[in-house]
Amino acid sequence: MKITSIKSHVLRYELEKELGYSQQYYKHRTAHLVEVRTDEGITGWGECFGPGNIALANKFIVENVIQPLVLGEDPLNKEHIWQKVYNLLRDSGQKGMPIQALSGVDIALWDILGRKNNTPLYQLVGGKCNSEIPVYGYGMMLQKKPVDELISLFKEESEQIKSKKFKAMKMKVGFGPTEDLKLVQSVRDSVGKDFKLMVDANHAYNLKDALYVGKGLDELDVYWFEEPVAPEDYEGYNQLRQKIKTSIAGGEAEFTKYGWNKLIKNKCIDIAQPEVCGLGGITEYLKVAALAQANFIPVVNHVWGSAVSIAVNLHLLTAQPDMPGGLFPSKSMLEFDTTKKNIFITDLPKENFSILDQVKNNNGFASVTDNAGIGITPNEDFIKEFEVNE
Ligand SMILES: [Mg+2]
Known part of the structure; x- marks a missing residue:
């Protein structure tokens, strides 16, 4: 089998209202799909992380930098292709956009392998460790409103997420340490003391502020404090981790x-x-998961983007062992967007793929199907309708 073309599709639509996280507000939802075609008529789908204009830059890298390196290669030689592309991009991008672009291509190659062998992705990466995955809802995004107003909106939203049967929920912060703790306190009061609540700062703080907020979160029984400091600040992460519960x-x-x-x-x-x-x-990902496993660090995948990304992550979590095992192990979870109807999740696949229905009908859990590869295929008419042609 040979790769005959690699095409990127950047999809975009305008949201009814702006949403935000600690770094910016945004008015458009974006997704970046990668379509890899072969001479055997099998097409694989992948997705690249990267919102807004980043997706357009990544599209250029996928089509104009990576595609020429791998045209004619056998798509089943995934490791060889990964190493070849990484090695040739190494001097220009060991992190960031080149790697995001490579990610979407690599995922599509795994999808091709699954479709060729009529095997679901989870079986290709180790088989079933868990038949159902608990799902947590993220929402409570920042809005351009006074914090007092947002407090009552977050209360309402947290009640909604809980009523949809999600197993846990995650909120954003980013207005500054004092305001942020007020927001978390109000959500904690609203969902009750036993519900799993996570707080995501998207690296809004320096170490001092992160310590202040972290000590506050200790009192509020928060399940995890996400991206408290800048991703480059390894020392800050380390110190914070030693000083808060x-x-x-x-x-x-x-x-x-x-x-x-x-x-x-x-x-x-x-x-x-x-x-x-x-x-x-x-x-x-499989190598990173092995590193985490070797160091006894639980893995709870970050999930963003369209139904393609969600499908891939559901397979990966299905094949992931509990760390450590036991009669009542701490389980990983699937992250899921609960903000106003995300049509890149609900309306993109040809197949019936509703995580929300699964969560509602199965008390907060979701499961993979045995469809080949990633298990879903993007609808081409839908892609045409939302594709950005710039
Ligand atoms: Mg996050």
Whole structure:
């Protein structure tokens, strides 16, 4: 089999209202799909992490930098292709956009392998360790409103997420340490003391502020404190982790086994959040997961993007062992977007693929199907309707 073309599709639509996290507000939702075609008529699909205009830059890298390197290669030689591309990009990009671009291509190669052998992805990466995966809902994004107003909106939203049967929920912070603790306190009061609540700072703080917030979160029984400091601040992560009780989660902005090795060696995190669509694809994810396993760090994948990314992550989590095992082990979870209807999740696949229905009907759990490869195929008419042609 030979690769005959690699095409990127950047999809975009305007949101009804702006949403935000600690770094920016955004008005458009973006997804970046990668389509790899072969001479046997089998097409594989992948996805690259990278919102907004980053997706357009990544599209250029996929089509104009990576494609010429791998045209004519056998798509089943995933490791060889990964190493060849990484080696040739190494001098120009060991992290960031080149690796995000490579991720989408690599995922599509795994999809091709699955479709060729009529085998679901989870079986290609180790088989079933868990038949159902607990799902947590993320929402409570920042909005351009006074914090007092947001407090009541977050209360409402947290009640909604809980009523949809999610097993846990995650909120954003980023208005500054004092305001942020007020927000978390109000959500904690609203969901009750026993519900799993996570807090995501998207690296809004320096170490001092992160310590102040972290000590506050200790009192509020927060399940994890996500990306408290900048991803480059390994020392800050390490110090924070020693000084607060709450688990420190991170890694969505870390790349390849080389970056992850450093993050883990520096004892930065209690919970690893690898982003398969950013860190280098499935080939590299499996190595990162092995590193985490060797260091007894639980893995709870970071999930962002369209139904393609969600499908891939559901397979990876299905094949992931509990760390450590036991009669009542602490389980990984699937991260899921609960903000206003995300059509790149609900309306993109040809197949019926509703995580929300599964969560509702199965008390907070979701399961993979036995469809070949990643298990879903993007609808081409849908792609045409939302594709950005710039
Ligand atoms: Mg995050």
